[in-house]
Structures are given as C-alpha cells and as structure tokens.
Amino acid sequence: MIDKQLFPLNFFLLLILISFPLFFISCGNKDSGAENNASKGSISKPDNRRDNTEARQGQNDDGPLSVHAAAKKKLLDQWIESGKYLYVYFYDDDVDDCIYQDKILDKAIPELKPKATLTKINRKDPKNAEILRLFRAKQLQVPFIVLYTPDQYPVRRFTGLTSVETLVNAIPSPTQEKIISTYRIRKISVICFYRDSMKEFPEIDQTCKKAAETMAGVIDYYTINQDDPAEQNFMKKMNIDKASTSPTVIIVGLKGSGDRRFIGTVNKDQLIQAMKDEFQVLPK
Missing domain, CATH: 3.40.30.10 (Glutaredoxin)
Known part of the structure; x- marks a missing residue:
C-alpha cells in the first residue's frame, strides 16, 4: 500500500532520479557539438601561413x-x-x-x-x-x-x-666587396682602419698579419685607409671614429657584422682568442 501522504514526495524524488542522467546526456551532446563546431571552424578558416x-x-x-x-x-x-x-x-x-x-x-x-x-x-x-x-x-x-x-x-x-x-x-665599397666574398665562403674578416699618421699602425698591422697566418684558411685580413674617399660610406656603416688617433681593428664574423673591435694596440694571442671565443674558430 502506498502512503497517500508520502506520494507527492516519492513522485518528486522519482522525477529527480529520471531527470538527473538526462541532464548530463544533454550537456554531453552540447559539449560534443561545441567541439565539432570548433573543429569545423579551424578546418574552414583560411590559413595564410603559406602566403607569409x-x-x-x-x-x-x-x-x-x-x-x-x-x-x-x-x-x-x-x-x-x-x-x-x-x-x-x-x-x-x-x-x-x-x-x-x-x-x-x-x-x-x-x-x-x-x-x-x-x-x-x-x-x-x-x-x-x-x-x-x-x-x-x-x-x-x-x-x-x-x-x-x-x-x-x-x-x-x-x-x-x-x-x-x-x-x-648601399653599393659596397671596394674593400666591402672583398669582405662580402669572404663572408660567402664562411670565412672571418679582420679589418684594420688606419691613417698613415698613426704611429701604432705598423705594429698593429704586423700583429694582424701574424694572426692571419696562424688562422690561415679561416680568416682574411684587410686594411682600409681612413682617408680613402671610396671607403667613407663603409666606415660610416662600421661606426669608425674619425677623430680617433689610433687604428681600429674589427672582426667581421659569420653573422656578417662587426662583432668585435679593438682600438689601439692588440697582441696576436688576444686577437686569436677573440676569434675562438666569439666564433668557435680553431686554427687548422
């Protein structure tokens, strides 16, 4: 026998038990639909990565x-x-x-x-x-x-x-043309910017030449007279201080830029070590 007083309560509980799983089924369908819509959106959305x-x-x-x-x-x-x-x-x-x-x-x-x-x-x-x-x-x-x-x-x-x-x-200077050629064959350039009036130049020039000999096949050495009209634009690009009274030595690495520079006297070991440190270059 069903207690008539408890019938409304039992009926209410029964509705909850039936509705509860239906609620989750409904939510699951909505989530699934959202995923499908998202997938369709990503498939139909134009991909401009190829153009870029x-x-x-x-x-x-x-x-x-x-x-x-x-x-x-x-x-x-x-x-x-x-x-x-x-x-x-x-x-x-x-x-x-x-x-x-x-x-x-x-x-x-x-x-x-x-x-x-x-x-x-x-x-x-x-x-x-x-x-x-x-x-x-x-x-x-x-x-x-x-x-x-x-x-x-x-x-x-x-x-x-x-x-x-x-x-x-933008047109390279005569020396810059040579440096571009050096860069293209994966070699390092050492450039000494000088003036004839700079007393340190002969010693620095010899140091750079000895370093080039030690690193034969890895670097090329160039000198540029700061009074050469044909090289003025290149010196500007390399940020050479025309007021300096000492030569400037720049190492142009495989990145194609002046990565290291020395103003004034530099010894051979210091120059070679800079190449090894910066570019992991070892003499043959």
Missing part, C-alpha cells in the same frame, strides 16, 4: 641550381651589365608609395649609372607573371627593391620608401 612563407622565401637565396634557380639566373644574366650592380624594383602602379618611389629612383639613376643598373617590374602587368613567380614576389610589400652584385648575389633588400642616399650608399 612565400613572402619570406622571396627574401631568401636560392639553394642548389634547380630549374627554378636556373631560370632566375638567366633573367639576371640579361639584366646585369658586366661589372655592374643591379637594382630590381618591384612595384604596383596603383600604390601611392610606389608612385613616389618612382620619382625617387628618377633622381637616383644619374648617381647609380656609373656602378649599377635598374630593372623595374610592374606586378600589375600580366607579362611579368613568370618573373613574379621566379622571384616569389607576389606577396611582397611594395615598393620592394633588391640589390644584386655583378655575380648575382643579393646584398641588400629595401621594403617601403627608400631614399636616394640610402640606395646609392
């Missing part, structure tokens, strides 16, 4: 001479005049910065002509589609300029508006 990678690849050098690299080399052969540097300028003719960059280049050309040539690539021109593919330039921010050496090595890249002075000064 392509843009970065446009700033990298080619590896082994593939079909792609061979086609690119053929183009550069056509554009580069013997012994001259080459500026390759990518632009869109409907971008304001590119229109302004054109005017800057018009001013720069007279100064560039003795040492370099300029090739302009309009990305909006369908005829240039293959060039854009070879240089991976479709996704690059424009204006974009690459400076190549006469032997097709990219030494500088400029994104955005670039001044006449910056473009002209």
Whole structure:
C-alpha cells in the first residue's frame, strides 16, 4: 500500500532520479557539438601561413641550381651589365608609395649609372607573371627593391620608401666587396682602419698579419685607409671614429657584422682568442 501522504514526495524524488542522467546526456551532446563546431571552424578558416612563407622565401637565396634557380639566373644574366650592380624594383602602379618611389629612383639613376643598373617590374602587368613567380614576389610589400652584385648575389633588400642616399650608399665599397666574398665562403674578416699618421699602425698591422697566418684558411685580413674617399660610406656603416688617433681593428664574423673591435694596440694571442671565443674558430 502506498502512503497517500508520502506520494507527492516519492513522485518528486522519482522525477529527480529520471531527470538527473538526462541532464548530463544533454550537456554531453552540447559539449560534443561545441567541439565539432570548433573543429569545423579551424578546418574552414583560411590559413595564410603559406602566403607569409612565400613572402619570406622571396627574401631568401636560392639553394642548389634547380630549374627554378636556373631560370632566375638567366633573367639576371640579361639584366646585369658586366661589372655592374643591379637594382630590381618591384612595384604596383596603383600604390601611392610606389608612385613616389618612382620619382625617387628618377633622381637616383644619374648617381647609380656609373656602378649599377635598374630593372623595374610592374606586378600589375600580366607579362611579368613568370618573373613574379621566379622571384616569389607576389606577396611582397611594395615598393620592394633588391640589390644584386655583378655575380648575382643579393646584398641588400629595401621594403617601403627608400631614399636616394640610402640606395646609392648601399653599393659596397671596394674593400666591402672583398669582405662580402669572404663572408660567402664562411670565412672571418679582420679589418684594420688606419691613417698613415698613426704611429701604432705598423705594429698593429704586423700583429694582424701574424694572426692571419696562424688562422690561415679561416680568416682574411684587410686594411682600409681612413682617408680613402671610396671607403667613407663603409666606415660610416662600421661606426669608425674619425677623430680617433689610433687604428681600429674589427672582426667581421659569420653573422656578417662587426662583432668585435679593438682600438689601439692588440697582441696576436688576444686577437686569436677573440676569434675562438666569439666564433668557435680553431686554427687548422
């Protein structure tokens, strides 16, 4: 017999027992749906990492001479005049910065002509589609300029508006050209900046030469007279103090920058130790 007084309470408890598992089933379905929706969102969401990678690849050098690299080399052969540097300028003719960059280049050309040539690539021109593919330039921010050496090595890249002075000064000095060649074959450069009036120079010069002999095959040694007009821009890049009365010795490591410098007298062991410490270079 069911107690009529307890019936409402028993009925209420029964409803709770039935509803409780249904509540969790319902929640589980909602969570599952949320996961499915999240998964669908991640699948359908455009992934622009490839575009970013392509843009970065446009700033990298080619590896082994593939079909792609061979086609690119053929183009550069056509554009580069013997012994001259080459500026390759990518632009869109409907971008304001590119229109302004054109005017800057018009001013720069007279100064560039003795040492370099300029090739302009309009990305909006369908005829240039293959060039854009070879240089991976479709996704690059424009204006974009690459400076190549006469032997097709990219030494500088400029994104955005670039001044006449910056473009002209980007061309390496005679000694800088040699240092770039040294860097490309994974060697270290030691440079001594001096003046004939500096009394310490002969001794420092001999020290650097002895260090170079000790580290033969690992480093190349160069001297630059601070009064040489052709090297002024390079000295500015290397932050050489023209007011100094002592020679400055700079080690240009595999990073391509002046990583260590000595002002005044330096002994051979100190110089070699600096190379070992900074670049883990050991003499053969």
